[in-house]
Amino acid sequence: MARRRRRALRPPRTALLALLTVLVLAVSLSLYPRAWTLQEFGLGAYLSVVWTLPTLLSVMAVIGAIQARRSLTRPRDVDVDSHADNLLIVQVPTIGRTDVMPALRRVVASMERTIPANFSRWRVDVVAEESSEARDELEALSSEHVRVLYVPAAYETPNGTQAKARANCWLDELRQQEGESREDVWVLHMDDDTGIGPDTVEHVARFINANPADHRRSKLLAQGVLTYPRQFSSNGLVWLADAVRPGSDLSVFRLWTGGGRPLLGAHGELLLVRADIESAVGWDYGRSLSITEDANFALLFATRYPGRSAWIAARCYGSSPESFADLVKQRKRWARGLLHVAGNPAVPLHNRLLLKYALASWVLGPLQHVFVVLGASALLGLRYTAPVQPWILGPWALNLGVGLWMYVEGLRANAHASGGPAPLRYRFGLLLIPFFTLVEGYAGLRGFVAFVRDRLGWGRSELFEVIAKTHEVPASQGGSRAT
Known part of the structure; x- marks a missing residue:
């Protein structure tokens, strides 16, 4: 039983989620502009919509994390x-x-x-x-x-x-x-x-x-x-x-x-x-x-x-x-399929609205990604990428804090399933989160294109693309520890 307790899921760290959100908000408030150009205000209006869009999902994530922690610390x-x-x-x-x-x-x-x-x-x-x-x-x-x-x-x-x-x-x-x-x-x-x-x-x-x-x-x-x-x-x-x-x-x-x-x-x-x-x-x-x-x-x-x-x-x-190409192929299939599910008339609309909302945040990812926004700002010579009202920084900080937390806490869960804490190089690897989210958004957009092709009658491509799973797990690597 001692081994099973040690192998059990760890409760998610909700305090870390709050800390990340507060830190992001503090930095954002310190950088908020005092004056705008017309072009900066236009970009700010656009970002006020697209960067605030995932807020409801973020609130759900916070509530779910609290519930998961309660379930794991006080099991029934x-x-x-x-x-x-x-x-x-x-x-x-x-x-x-x-x-x-x-x-x-x-x-x-x-x-x-x-x-x-x-x-x-x-x-x-x-x-x-x-x-x-x-x-x-x-x-x-x-x-x-x-x-x-x-x-x-x-x-x-x-x-x-x-x-x-x-x-x-x-x-x-x-x-x-x-x-x-x-x-x-x-x-x-x-x-x-x-x-x-x-x-x-x-x-x-x-x-x-x-x-x-x-x-x-x-x-x-x-x-x-x-x-x-x-x-x-x-x-x-x-x-x-x-x-x-x-x-x-x-x-x-x-x-x-x-x-x-x-x-x-x-x-x-x-x-x-x-x-x-x-x-x-x-x-x-x-x-x-x-x-x-x-x-x-x-x-x-x-x-x-x-x-x-x-x-x-x-x-x-x-x-x-096994590769980022396979990851894109996998996520593209999910986005394409979920878009079809979101339009399934056999499911009442009120039971599909949440999925529609989540998919909108996903497939629009490349159009609102920080790399894309900063690149466009640099080309246009704009100084600021800020919302039109300072209070909007609150939802932005929550969205970014939740996004960072999911990767940090997910890495912790994966490392624990591996038999120990994540090596330092992987913790520093979390600095690549903007790249990872860009890949996710790109795959979602490709899934949306495939979905549109399906609806137009052009989508006769491979329905269920199965990625390779060739990786062997030598006993010397401790693969048996997890299973």
Whole structure:
């Protein structure tokens, strides 16, 4: 138990968030101009809008971070049994290419090693396409508790769903045929590069025991935190850029999933759903909504089962992209898919507004990025990039403080998942945050262009671009520590 306590998620440092915001505000107030030119005022008016736009998201992040800290410092499930009698099915879709097999082998090994401590009945279903190129390597994963399944090439859904969502449809139908779409069966969705650890399984078991099917208000869906151990990622700078993801899970996503309505931030790994509820919601969304099927599932769930989701203090262990080109490809796909989800008429508009708002802040990123603004100011000979009223510096300071905090706190979470504090070079690497946010904004803008092409009927490009996951984790690097 001592090892599990040491490996547990650390509460986010909300005091650091407040400190960063105050520091930014103090510096900004000291630099506020006393006089303007007409051109400077015009730029200030523009910035007063676009740099203030994310303020609501920042407020949500603050509230979510406070809630995450409270959940981790005063857990409510300490008296809940950590061994569950329910059947746990871990679902791992994979494209089955040779360049993803190193990560997949690590993922399956982590499950075989950790799940038996908390579940007597469990199974891992690895599902790939019938035409997968790595059939021999996939078959080698089979064991007493691991099934390797193949979606038939001829399988089609009524709505023409593709990619990972198609595999989810097929597996859900298979569970219904096998009589496993029941109240006492839970499905844990994982990616082929994202493993689990003892802490993950313990929190999953406690959540299941705390939410029995015979309780009217039991939670039906749960999600935890994505972390990225350094030893699972081949590129240190990309790993540093990916720190924003656990930072988001520990703040704004905690607010919404933990509040019972996963309207923002649901992801396809560490997604725990009761099997009968998953069948009721379904995965057959059609081609465009297959790009980010997890977000569409979450919005449909929030619509049909309001108040029934939860945030758990569980953590999973994934791999960051292997290059910035792969990171852009990944984020572009997310932006493109989420824009389609935000326009899905099957979800009531009031449940899509938050996603629309968040996407507006993302895809406009390059047009409001500090590098772009400062470059334009220099070309035009402008001295100031300030809002038209000094009180607007308050929201600006909050937005910048939250943005910095997400990277700092995300790096801390990733380093802890790696087995120790972040080396000094990575802490100094946080000075590259403006570059990282520019990459994120550029990818979001490219996703928006792809979305527009889809809507115009020109978007017949690859639907689900799977990035390579070739990085091996030698035992000498301590890869087994995290999982």
